[in-house]
Amino acid sequence: MPQLEVGGARxxxxxxxxxxxxxxxxxxxxxxxxxxxxxxxxHFAPHRRVIRLDLRGHGESDGMPRTxxxxxxxxxxxxxxxxxxxxxxxxxxxxxxxxQTLALDHPERIERMVLVNSISRMVYNRGxxxxxxxxxxxxxRVFVTVxxxxxxxxxxxxxxxxxxARASATTPREVVMTCYDAMxxxxxxxxxxxxxxxTLLLHGYHDIQLPVSQMLRMxxxxxxxxxRIVDAGHELPVENPxxxxxxxxxxxxxxxxxxx
Numbered sequence: 001m002p003q004l005e006v007g008g009a010r011x012x013x014x015x016x017x018x019x020x021x022x023x024x025x026x027x028x029x030x031x032x033x034x035x036x037x038x039x040x041x042x043h044f045a046p047h048r049r050v051i052r053l054d055l056r057g058h059g060e061s062d063g064m065p066r067t068x069x070x071x072x073x074x075x076x077x078x079x080x081x082x083x084x085x086x087x088x089x090x091x092x093x094x095x096x097x098x099x100q101t102l103a104l105d106h107p108e109r110i111e112r113m114v115l116v117n118s119i120s121r122m123v124y125n126r127g128x129x130x131x132x133x134x135x136x137x138x139x140x141r142v143f144v145t146v147x148x149x150x151x152x153x154x155x156x157x158x159x160x161x162x163x164x165a166r167a168s169a170t171t172p173r174e175v176v177m178t179c180y181d182a183m184x185x186x187x188x189x190x191x192x193x194x195x196x197x198x199t200l201l202l203h204g205y206h207d208i209q210l211p212v213s214q215m216l217r218m219x220x221x222x223x224x225x226x227x228r229i230v231d232a233g234h235e236l237p238v239e240n241p242x243x244x245x246x247x248x249x250x251x252x253x254x255x256x257x258x259x260x
Contacts, residue, residue: 009063
């Protein structure tokens with residue numbers, strides 16, 4: 001469990017696999033931690049370098065996040081300390097927002113990019129907006145539980161959903177609510193045309209947190225994007241981890257116009 005001091009926060013990370021080639025950097029989402037990527041770490045580490053971290057305030061990292069840009073700065077600084085130049089960010093949900101920020105701020109460092117159940121602008125329809133406004137009035141653990149339960153697609157074992165909800169509720173309240181506000185404020189939809197790197201947009205068909213329609217809205221503006229839709233909800237990395245690993249494998253070897 002290596003740790004590094006970055007920007008006043010102690011970040012916990014894993015750095016595994018071969019040291020040649022361009023590493024994959026896995027970035028988790030809201031209220032989650034680096035273990036959302038357990039399947040991908042086991043799948044890719046025998047063949048290439050793989051790095052994942054607990055974002056500040058999440059999992060086994062401390063510190064208080066404020067904005068998506070600050071979280072992206074943490075990732076960039078951590079990679080600097082690990083002497084990583086070019087990399088492939090794989091970001092889930094809020095992690096995808098962080099990945100897009102990295103691609104816009106440091107395009108020379110991004111070999112390719114994978115966005116899993118992520119979007120470029122948070123948009124709430126009236127019903128979703130009312131639900132989210134109401135849920136913030138609930139006790140904290142209920143607020144987190146309601147949002148995590150909605151994140152999983154139909155048929156996913158309820159007992160496992162409850163375990164993920166309990167784990168998410170251990171994230172400090174201030175971290176959860178601050179990141180929630182940071183995601184609501186995130187908006188780079190008008191800039192995605194600047195992202196020239198080959199990008200895989202991987203999304204769960206049953207995602208009601210960040211619906212497929214919102215992902216497709218941004219997809220049309222990406223200059224070099226491939227879209228794959230999978231039978232899952234918002235928590236695609238754990239609902240269908242094999243599909244994520246398979247899609248990333250394909251993208252790294254055959255998808256898009258570049259080479260990683």
